């Protein structure tokens with residue numbers, strides 16, 4: 203019996219090795235034909251088994267002779283794209299590169315022209331939708347669909363993203379930012395206590411903004427009022443259901459729903475309860491909208507749920523007489539799926555940008571000072587309640603405030619690799635540096651945003667190190683050189699989204715440096731570019747303006763010098779402590795970042811102090 207089992211096992215292993223070798227040969231032959239430089243690997247880094255077990259194997263791989271492994275060993279780590287950035291391309295002296303493995307060929311791109319060609323040819327380079335299954339927890343949506351189905355979702359979800367509705371985003375962001383600051387400081391504060399929670403509170407702020415501006419649901423800060431009331435029929439408040447769901451999203455994504463439902467594990471029970479509760483709240487909102495439509499009343503504002511209900515073809519007539527109404531254009535699950543994806547796509551990305559802008563500015567006090575001077579000249583002494591969207595927003599967008607946001611998104615784009623693919627058996631031609639190349643069929647593609655953003659071909663820089671550094675001033679144009687556009691007409695270009703065409707709006711204000719098309723892609727480009735780009739920009743600029751108009755953000759040095767010591771320390775000693783805090787922050791930015799849904803600091807936190815302007819403790 204045993205020899206049979208051994209034989210069967212040996213046969214399976216031999217068949218597996220043979221199959222793997224054959225797949226590798228096929229992929230290698232396709233890469234050789236492509237005309238694109240390639241590097242070979244023994245495993246596909248994003249194979250699920252490898253992803254889960256790679257830390258077990260890596261110590262063995264590291265013991266193999268270096269001459270065997272040096273080409274590919276670094277590429278076995280799932281975070282390699284972030285670790286390597288543009289170095290990966292520099293090594294092969296090419297801004298497009300295929301990584302060949304038995305599991306798949308993947309084309310990595312850090313070339314602006316190639317990025318643009320790929321994003322402009324939606325049908326030739328579709329999204330690998332299976333990678334987005336995780337965002338389908340409630341149903342299919344505009345992020346996770348392709349082809350005609352996606353067009354349908356995009357057509358229905360685009361209308362609320364208008365300039366008119368961005369005014370609401372602006373107002374809500376100003377209000378939320380003031381509230382966030384009130385949680386850390388008072389009117390009398392000169393120097394706040396150490397604040398460790400900027401990342402989590404920025405997340406909360408963004409969630410409040412999308413919830414209120416997008417869905418009309420007001421959420422509150424703990425110091426404002428309690429919103430933990432649980433309505434009849436529920437076991438959790440809206441806020442705690444949503445927060446718990448988002449905190450446990452990875453569990454939701456990785457565990458099949460039937461298992462979640464019956465699993466005795468506490469983490470599964472918590473995640474499943476939040477999933478059911480939030481779903482129930484959204485279904486109630488959906489039913490309220492249907493009732494509104496039926497009664498003929500409508501609501502002002504962004505009203506994303508209202509737009510989904512109307513877009514789905516639910517009308518007064520169809521509800522009163524279902525016979526006449528025809529079929530519903532989005533299923534109930536898809537309506538919920540889209541509502542959820544707006545919350546998901548709309549909060550973490552913007553929150554990261556706010557958090558890291560604060561961090562970079564605390565590390566670059568000179569840039570912070572310049573930002574504050576620009577804020578003073580744009581906003582004067584007016585309180586935030588008097589800031590005006592039409593007047594102030596374009597000027598913020600075109601000032602150091604816009605430069606800070608752009609530079610933060612250049613260095614740390616929340617999505618560091620935008621996935622695309624080529625259809626099975628349909629190789630696709632591209633032009634790279636004036637010559638024709640062919641991307642094999644069934645090839646994964648990764649538009650490497652962080653690498654493109656560091657490609658010296660496209661960016662004003664003083665040295666290669668300068669490109670790695672946060673220097674928002676690189677976006678400020680020499681005022682003596684005319685840029686051809688005024689802020690006013692640049693703003694008009696931003697108006698209106700053509701749901702069915704590629705997004706042609708420029709990413710930055712006319713008064714700032716405008717990178718070549720395809721070189722700056724934090725929001726992607728073309729047909730599938732970010733629907734909420736303007737929403738996010740408005741929110742981020744409003745929040746930065748509120749914080750830095752009144753406060754200077756400093757790195758907290760209390761890990762290196764106690765408050766008592768600080769009081770009596772010389773300026774030189776204080777500066778030494780600051781350098782240590784700065785080195786720690788740099789190390790976390792270099793080694794503590796990881797992508798789960800978006801790129802975040804996951805291996806530590808940086809504490810800050812909010813200091814009333816004029817009471818700064820460190821030299822700019």
Ligand code: HEM
Pocket residue numbers: 329344345356412543544547548549551552555615616617620621723724725726729730731732733734735737738
């Ligand atoms: C700094 C903030 C943001 C960044 C950097 C960002 C980035 C992106 C990127 C790179 C994509 C393309 C993803 C892909 O192709 O896989 C995308 C798509 C999308 N984003 Fe954003 N996003 C931000 C904020 C927002 C906000 C605030 C919303 C909504 C309120 C939003 C809604 C969407 C939607 C619906 C899509 C899918 C569009 C489509 O496929 O047609 N995003 N975003």
